Amino acid sequence: MIYIDEDMVLKLINWDQTFEAMEVAMQRYTENRIVQTARSRTQVIGKPNLLVTMPGYLDDQTYGALGCKLVTFFPTNSDLPKPLPSVLASIMLFDENTGLPKACVGGFEITKWRTSAASAVATRHIYEKRFKPLNILALLGAGHQGRTHADCFKHFFNFQEIRVWNRTASKAKEMVEEFNKKYNTNIFKFYESNEKCVRGADVIVTTTNTSEPIVNRDWVKPGAHINSVGAGRNHHSEIEESLYFNADVYIDHWEGAKTELAGLEKIGIQFKAEVGKVILNQVKTEDPNRITIFQSLGMAVEDCAMSRLIYDSYLKTKNK
Numbered sequence: 184m185i186y187i188d189e190d191m192v193l194k195l196i197n198w199d200q201t202f203e204a205m206e207v208a209m210q211r212y213t214e215n216r217i218v219q220t221a222r223s224r225t226q227v228i229g230k231p232n233l234l235v236t237m238p239g240y241l242d243d244q245t246y247g248a249l250g251c252k253l254v255t256f257f258p259t260n261s262d263l264p265k266p267l268p269s270v271l272a273s274i275m276l277f278d279e280n281t282g283l284p285k286a287c288v289g290g291f292e293i294t295k296w297r298t299s300a301a302s303a304v305a306t307r308h309i310y311e312k313r314f315k316p317l318n319i320l321a322l323l324g325a326g327h328q329g330r331t332h333a334d335c336f337k338h339f340f341n342f343q344e345i346r347v348w349n350r351t352a353s354k355a356k357e358m359v360e361e362f363n364k365k366y367n368t369n370i371f372k373f374y375e376s377n378e379k380c381v382r383g384a385d386v387i388v389t390t391t392n393t394s395e396p397i398v399n400r401d402w403v404k405p406g407a408h409i410n411s412v413g414a415g416r417n418h419h420s421e422i423e424e425s426l427y428f429n430a431d432v433y434i435d436h437w438e439g440a441k442t443e444l445a446g447l448e449k450i451g452i453q454f455k456a457e458v459g460k461v462i463l464n465q466v467k468t469e470d471p472n473r474i475t476i477f478q479s480l481g482m483a484v485e486d487c488a489m490s491r492l493i494y495d496s497y498l499k500t501k502n503k
C-alpha cells in the first residue's frame with residue numbers, strides 16, 4: 184500500500200480535473216452508479232469534536248473507486264496554542280477485485296478542492312448555464328474553505344468583484360490583500376458587514392461554522408445563487424430559514440439530506456433535486472428571479488473520484 188501525503192496531493196491536483204471529477208460523481212449519483220450511505224459520526228465525549236466516516240463506491244471508467252474518507256471535525260483546533268485546521272482527513276482506497284488496500288491519500292487538500300469544485304459545478308449548472316450575470320461574488324468566511332473557494336471561483340468564472348467578509352475582520356482583510364497580490368488584481372474587496380457584502384451579489388458562498396444565520400432573506404437579490412457549504416450546528420445554519428421557502432433548494436445527495444437536513448424538512452422545505460439531475464438536464468429553475476441554493480453536504484463518492492484521480496496521477500509520475 185502506498186501513502187500519498189498532502190504535499191504530493193498538492194503537486195498532482197488541478198482545478199480542471201477536480202471540476203470534471205465532481206461533475207462525474209454527481210452525474211453517476213443520479214444514474215444510480217454509486218453506493219454511499221449517510222456518514223457516521225463518532226463524538227469525543229464532552230467535546231464538540233467528531234470522527235466522521237464516509238465510505239463510498241463509484242462506478243466509472245476514469246474516476247471509479249472503492250474508498251472511505253475518515254474526517255476529523257475538531258472546531259476546538261482553532262483554540263490550540265498552535266492552531267490546527269478544524270477539518271482534517273485521510274482517504275483509504277481499496278482494490279475493487281480483492282479488497283486489498285491500494286493507498287492512503289491525504290484528504291485535507293482534497294476536501295478543500297473538491298468541496299470548492301462542487302460549488303463551482305453547482306454554480307455553473309444551476310446558475311451560469313441559464314445566462315445569469317456573474318458580476319459580483321460574495322464570500323462569507325475566510326477560513327480554509329473560503330480561501331480555496333476564492334481560488335476556484337477565480338479560476339472558473341470572470342467576476343468583476345469578489346467580496347470577502349469574515350467574523351474576525353482582520354482575517355478577511357489579510358485574505359483580500361494576499362489574493363489581490365497573488366492574482367495581480369484589485370477585484371478582491373474587504374467587507375466589514377455581512378449585510379453589505381451580500382446585498383447586490385449575484386453569487387454568494389458561505390463557508391462558516393456559524394450556528395446563527397449570516398445571510399438574511401431580505402438582503403439577497405432576486406435570482407441570485409447561493410452555495411451554502413458550512414456545517415456548524417447543522418448544515419443549514421448559515422441561511423435564514425425563511426429564505427429556503429423563497430428559493431429552489433438543490434442538494435448533492437438524498438441519503439445525507441435525510442439526516443443532516445432533517446431540520447429543514449421538518450419545517451416543510453422541499454428539495455427540488457440533486458445537482459446531478461441539473462447536470463443531466465432533467466430539471467432546472469425556469470424563473471430568472473427565483474433564488475437558487477446549493478446546500479452542499481459533501482459526498483463520499485466525490486472523495487472516491489478524487490483519490491482515484493490522485494492515485495492514477497501519482498502512478499504516472501512514478502512510472503516516468
Ligand SMILES: NC(=O)C1=CN([C@@H]2O[C@H](COP(=O)(O)OP(=O)(O)OC[C@H]3O[C@@H](n4cnc5c(N)ncnc54)[C@H](O)[C@@H]3O)[C@@H](O)[C@H]2O)C=CC1
Pocket residue numbers: 256261268269270294298323324325326327328329349350351390391392393394395397411412413414415479480481482
Ligand atoms: N459541504 C462540504 O462538503 C464541506 C463542508 N465543510 C464545512 O465548511 C466549514 C468551513 O470549514 P473550514 O474552512 O475548513 O474551517 P475553518 O475553521 O478554516 O473556517 C471556519 C470559518 O467559520 C467562521 N466562523 C466560525 N464561527 C463563526 C460564527 N459564529 N459566525 C460567523 N463565522 C464563524 C470562521 O471565521 C472561519 O471563517 C465547516 O463548517 C466545515 O464543516 C467542510 C468540508 C466539506
Ligand SMILES: O=C(O)C1=NCCCC1
Pocket residue numbers: 235254256270294414480481482
Ligand atoms: O464532506 C465532508 O468531507 C465534510 N463535510 C462536513 C463536515 C466535515 C467534512
